Amino acid sequence: ERFFSKSNDLAKCVRYASRFHRQQDITQFIKHHDSFETYANLSKFLCNNYEQALDILRTESTLREWMRKEGIESGDVFKEWLKEEKEWLLQKKGSSGREVTLEMQYVQKLVNWSVCKYVSFLASVEMMMLTGFRTKLNTIRREIRQAKAADDNYDPATDLKRRRALQHASESLTQALGLVQDLEDRLDIDPNNRWTSTSVEWIAAVKQLREKKFSDALDALELLIVERIFELTKINRSQNRHIAKALQTRSEAVKNAISRYNIAAASLEPPAPQLSWDEVVEYAFLADFDFLRATDGELLDKPWTRPAYRLAMDRYFKIIRAKEEIKRLNVEIRRFVTWMSDEDRFLRRQEEEAESPGEAALIRKHRMERGRFDAGHMERLVKLSKKRGFTGYIMPG
Template identity: 50%
Template structure:
């Protein structure tokens, strides 16, 4: 809509472009925004009522699962928040290694450095056995010296750990202690790779949620899309590292594919996290059924808040409609003799607004008949209007319009006394009669004003 309208002002001057923008936005406010205001409120109200209908089903599920009250959902939400805050730094969780695991690693390093030194010495012995002139190059001497230093350093570290652990005989690859520590090292590597995958999934889920969230601007969407595209290579590398470690496990762990990772909806779908062994394994909110129930509860909670807010906003809109009509009629009568052309324009504006206001009231009256509606469609009385009425009443006798507003006040007091009794059949009949009276009074007021305008034009 805006793109098509922009074509007409593309080559206009700065003044005319601004003028067209203001005129266009005023037209949109009058013909679309204001006309659809009641539709927006009524649709939201019906949507909230539809969500509230699922509360009995949620209570039945809670009784089957042994959940006592709604406070449990808040506890789960707080646990999820703490879990996500713990991953805010973007680093995988660090696990402490045991001294036995460190000892096996040092033994492997000692074995590796000893192998390098043996290969260098073997090459020197092979050269001497050929009875050739052997004049080792400085590089070979440096390599041999470095290999000896590395072997001695690794040997010192191994000896230090043997003293700390009280080991009298050095472990070998066939030792039971070596095998047990080797398994712990593999589990440690597997869990680290799994934590990295978990971090990637959480980051991707947040970014995908942000890119589809309402209020995210075009530039931000493009920025997030580029970040996701650039990170895809890092995700593939993390998946490859995990698959390599998973295949080395005994027994082998399940592997992952790119399609599985990018299609995860939440951590509840990430079944491999059950192998992490930490607290997330036993958290109920990671299960699909529990998470659906938690989401449903918070939707119900928000729906109740939405209904409370809509009850206030609907009352305000109805009061605004009544106050605006009263204000325009008052100004029209005030300028009828002082400035007749202005009075005619006020009358035309009031009639245009009356058409939209009538549609608003029709929607509100239809909403009032909906089971579960707890609001009121009876207009209130604003402070400004109440003060003006007192001032007019003190200056001149009471008019028919003021009598009509007293009837409205009486209806409001009756509605307040009857609030909360919509379920009874008798009350529904009385409420319907009150709505019919409101409709008839509103239509009669519009017709009476139109007749007055017609007589005024004839006299002019």
């Protein structure tokens, strides 16, 4: 990934080049990169990894102290938590979001129908108050015209607007009722025994609706966070000012998504954990969102779902990987030192045994190109060997 990131600048040179010159430029770029960048930074790569591993190992005493206070006897507890987490994630693997059931649709349509009835009622009352006509709406047109004529405040334009609103409200009411009746046929529900807010079926469907809204809000928040993480990885690259502006806009969207999530979380029984901006931006694993998506209280009571315990578990496994990294680097550093020594001796011997001065000059040039970085490599390795915690060897062997 780092190599292809560097090679992006090469595109400007080869965009309009011929096929031959394009391949030539790419080959020269790769050869130069291998000789003057990859090899030159090889010891720096090893030393940086070693120092990072040492920094992680220095936190082991802090972790041990925290484990003692929390009553955790050994690291086997973290391994057991990791196993439980893996089993839970495997159960959730491949499962899609909550689907909208017919019962959920029925409750929603009943609510919509109630709203339409209320809107239709308001439109009818407003129409009758405007015209000054207090009797039923099915009165004959002659009586309506008489009432309009007797009303000095009558405005034809306003009257038309109110009649249109009443007509639309009536049509919406009819349409909403039709949707309710359709679902009643599909669910085999008696129209005389429609669900109400006190029905057991209504309460169960409302709970499912709230969980569906909660799941949708969490999915939207997760998507925004993933996009934000990807943009953060690009923010320091050149010619990417538009990403910084997009990231600022995305941050506002994340804050709005957090607000919608907290509203949906508060409506659950029991309520789901509330989130803040500081907590969400620190999420580094998508599994953190999977834990939030679980609305059952049994999972939320697990220690490995709590932020402090998850941080300790991550630190424990980082320490284990750091020890493995130190062991591997001790081998690689000695191999690297041995390889530099062997290559120098080999090239010097080949230079001495060359059959012609021209061949010897080419070998000498190659040896000098390779050896120009060896002194820097050894300087870095000697400096690393003096650090506390270094357990390797910088002698050939």
